[in-house]
Amino acid sequence: MATAMRLKELLEDHTMPAAPELVVQEKDGAVRCLACGHRCFIREGKAGICKVRFNQGGVLRVPGGYVAGLQVDPIEKKPFFHAFPGREALSFGMLGCDFHCGYCQNWVTSQVLRDDSAVALPRLCDADELVEHALHQGAPVVVSTYNEPLITSDWAVKVFEKARAEGLTCGYVSNGNGTPEVLEFIRPYVDLYKVDLKSFQDKNYRSLGGVLKNVLATIERLKAMGFWVEIVTLVVPGFNDSEDELLQMARFIAGVSVDIPWHVTAFHPDYKMTEPPRTTVRNLDRAYHAGKEAGLHYVYPGNLPGAVGDRENTFCPHCDAVLIRRHGFYVSENRMRGNKCPECHATIAGVWEKDAPVSSTGTGYPRALRM
DSSP: OHHHHHHHHHHHTSEEEOOGGGEEEOGGGOEEEOSSTTOOEEOTTOBOTTSSSEEETTEEEEEOSEESEEEEEEGGGTTOSSBSTTOEEEEEEOSOOSOOOTTOTTHHHHTTTTOTTOOOOOEEOOHHHHHHHHHHHTOSEEEEOSSOGGGGHHHHHHHHHHHHHTTOEEEEEEOOOOOHHHHHHHTTTOOEEEEEOOOSOHHHHHHHTOOHHHHHHHHHHHHHTTOEEEEEEEEOTTTTOOHHHHHHHHHHHHHHOTTSOEEEEEOOOBTTBOSSOOOOHHHHHHHHHHHHHHTOSOEEEESSTTSSTTTTSEEOTTTOOEEEEEETTEEEEEOOBTTBOTTTOOBOSSEEEOSOOOOTTSOSOOOEEEO
16 A cells, blocks of 8 residues: 555645534544544544545644546536536546445546555646636536545535636535535535435445435435435446336435436446446336336436437426437537427426527626526
8 A cells, every 4th residue: 555655645735624614623632524424533643434534633634725637528427417418517526535336437536545556646736727727618517526525525615616706607426425514515605416326225335335324315405405416326237226226216316306317327347346247228228217107307328328219318397398419428409498498388407508608708607597
């Protein structure tokens, strides 16, 4: 773990005190971190489960002032299908995670302090640079992703404060292992929130480093607090793809809101999980039908572009008109009229743009319509 130790020392030089809302002082110099559902009790000189939030002299130090991943790409890649369709998002990430999923596709950044073969070097920057980059690229959305954003919420809020001042919309791509405190902390700055619902069995969650009830409570709370929520389930053969489990997940989501889009995406062997076979179209069909049986309005099979017929498209749940045509992460046609179906004029759930030109200077983006 020599590389991880050197990187740990480097990252300790690029930290800041935790936001007061995300820490509780305990006895004898210990602290309680509130950034994720683990609620780590951290003694002097120790770190939390995520390994990037640590106690130094009775002060909870947290990541700040760098990124480990930075890219502008289609917002559909997050995936958000009901927010700014066809537009781009500036995506940034840091290092570390509070889970240790064996199939993680971002393991180079998320597991960097646990796995010596994961090497991702931080790039020093400040919040202004990230926002300027988004504006220069004409991206109306800024998203914290690649690692678990909850554990770097202190830094994300500093970025998002400046992004919001420039009229940008902000989002999280998260495992959903939240707390009421961290969601209240980010709510003034975050509108879009994608949650990975990885399983509906607690034993599966514990094998990944989490607890099912924390994620379910977060999904319910996000909806109640007015975030725009989309949910992704990576369908892994032999892990979470039984008809019963898929239907349980779908019924839970529908119980929160039938308007929450559910992305059921195909697994491919990655990182430490190389035994299960790739997810087939038939696997995704089962998930799709489970979602529809539960009454969900929007179920999107993913990661097999062109292989799932027209199910990548968005249809009006009232008149069945095609609203948005897609192939993979790319929009070929957007027929939305603001937040309305062009045929029956029903209101469609999502965060949409008004029909207005986008300024070439990066300011004056069309205001989002939240429904």
